[in-house]
Amino acid sequence: MDAMWKEQSKNALSEAERQPPAHAYSGRSVRVHPGRVGEAIRNLDLTLARNRVRYYLRLQQRHEKRGEKLRRLKSERWRKQFANEVRKKVQLVTKIRSRGA
The missing domain is CATH 1.20.5 (Single alpha-helices involved in coiled-coils or other helix-helix interfaces)
Structure with missing residues (x-):
């Protein structure tokens, strides 16, 4: 796994891009800049929609x-x-x- 990350990050620009995700929810995190909370919420909403998180959450609420x-x-x-x-x-x-x- 580490070899894969090293191979993929050879052309990375910064140290932050070279690090593997910290945990499973890293891909669903959004950076919040001061005074721009609404924009961060919209970005998070788009990410959740793209990952179909709400859809799978609704499916798991009851046994199928x-x-x-x-x-x-x-x-x-x-x-x-x-x-x-x-x-x-x-x-x-x-x-x-x-x-x-």
Whole structure:
């Protein structure tokens, strides 16, 4: 693990960037500058949304039966695949329109 960090941090600019995360919650920390608490809260909110922390917290509040979990995961996979296909179609249409068709 240490060798991996050393390899990745050869081109790092500062000593702080060369250190591995202190603990599991380091990636969800936000630096708060004096008088800019609102900005820090927004940054933390974006980080939590990007990491889907609230989503997983909501899932862990109650036990989920195995069948329900499998159904949910299947639905999530389908939605992700569908969104990807729609995205590809939209890109294709935009590409065709930009050619002047």
